[in-house]
Amino acid sequence: MIDIYFVQQIINGLSIGLVYALIAIGFTLIFGVLNVVNFAHGEVYTIGAFAGLMLITWIAPPVLAIVLMVLAAGAFVGIGLERLAFRPFRRFRDEASLKSRAMREATLLSSLAVSITAREVMNLAFGSQMQTIPHAYLLQRPIVFGQLSITVGDLVIFVASALMLASLQFMLFRTRIGLSIRAVSNSPLGARYVGIDTDRAIVATFAIGSMLGAAAGILVGLYDGMITPQMGFAPGIKAFVAMVMGGLSSIPGAVICALILGVSESVATEFLASGWKDLVSYSFLIVTLVFFPQGLFGVGRERA
């Protein structure tokens, strides 16, 4: 006899995992291509949610239109972010600077600075109270299968993740811009020598990664029913863990690891007090770093 509550826990875990996966996709794309952690990704996620809320209050279009508009807003934010926090560190063309790791690692802090500033500006602009999304848009209607229940939002997020993953794979492997992105990911210097416009490829990466992040934000906002300027921080950390576990440059790997994280957190509640839930995720991180430094699905990459 299957324990129905255990099955429900697994379903809960998968839905948490899908939320992490949504964020991990954009995050891993940027890291995979540029070898830089984009700390501002959590804030792009939050900006996506707030942009969606503002659109709902001003224009009230149907849900699909909102997601498309938020995608556009996300791309815009991504391009702005790249220009503000990342491009200034690529301005020098001499050989030493092009090969310098310090320049790249400085972007860690510049993106962190942008994230803090963005969060506090949103705090000032919107207040730090939770903002509700009008009920008509929420994806919280439960769907019941006997004793199990999920919500409409779970299905929507699942479909959205699958679509994002599929379209990203398509773009990376079947379009020219995808080719240049992969080239830059393999070796930025080499790509430049070969004549690929690395700046354009990088801007494209940010635009796409941020589009996905912003879409994740609005979908989770519609799913949760409430948004706050602080919402980007915790999921951002979990996405980072998922990315490291999955192998730093593998997007499908990050998605699978995000699902694993979600399910283990949920199942762990059965055995541990749920205050210890985060312990599970971070233990995975430690185990990965110690025993599988390549990640579970990663391929070796030159960390030049």
Add this chain to the structure above:
Amino acid sequence: MIRNSLRALALMALAAGVALGSLPAAAQTRKIVLGYELPLSGDSSHYGEVFRNAADLMLEDFKASGGLPGADIVIRYEDSKNDAREARNIAQMFVDDKSVVGVLGDFSSTVSMAVGEIYAKAGMPQLSQTASHPDFIKISKWQFRNVTTQAYEGPFNAAWMREQGHAKVAVVAIQNDWGLSAAESFANAFKAKGGSITSIEYFNPGVRDFRSILTKINRAAPDGIYLCMFYEEGASFLEQRQQLRVAAPVFAASSLYNEQLLQLAGSAVDGLMLSSTFVPTNPDPRVQSFVTRYTEKYGQTPSQFAGQAFDAVGIVLAAIKKVGPTVTRDTLRDALAGTADYPGVTGVTTFDPQTREPAKTLARMIVTNGKYSVIR
């Protein structure tokens, strides 16, 4: 001879000049500063904003009713981000500033206790509007609070739930000092009255997904749930409880009482029962005047957190007024300890002369059709 008397005259003139010169200094108004450490950024910033609003309102009232002759009282707000390290730096800064005679804050029990040691060592009176952990006030004679502790509220709610016929209850509490004390005081009182607790589930602050906890509770099938959490988590919890169709009725500590909860949780909040000290519909003229002015000035109905801060500042100002413009940290502490029958908007407050714990009355409330109402 003349030289000596000239010298004497010159000395006397000098002495007179010095005496006259110091007179204006004595007649100057003294600047008295009240330090207020509160979270103005970070996760708890919406509480900090409310405290600041209420404190400004109380200070305005105080000045409008005459203030303190001979002294100019100002409140200096410092953002502690609800973080113990930040708060400690702020505490040290307040202690080193001679014009600060007393400190209000902090928001959470954890942070208030972290800075309590600094204030105790330096001899600075500290009044927290919301730190309700029993151990906070035991740090030293310099700690005060105007919020009833969970040691008082837990048994109140336990008695209520037993009265309603609940025998098996699950507790869900936030994992911090406050949540731990709230859950334990409720659980102990409930068991002492003959009930049983299926489990106490703790969750980390910031968590929004309670479905695993709810599924676990569902399995244990209690006939009631008791919540020790704040409205942000409470709203998510209630919605997910509705989604997972957990039938047991929900009771909560007064921390959940907030207008925002009604907006965030929608229909999921109907049937919630909780205790509270501050009720905006209380017909008492003081409460009504506070509610009207707060709503006019800030555009929202004040929550009990606003009421707590309003009363906290009021109690400190009343104590300062009692001592006078020559108030020092020592005399302020003694005046605070003697607070009796302070007419606050959160109830008439008296500090126990032995333990300094506040005594107030609690109300029982229920949510019906998206509105709070008091049950007698």
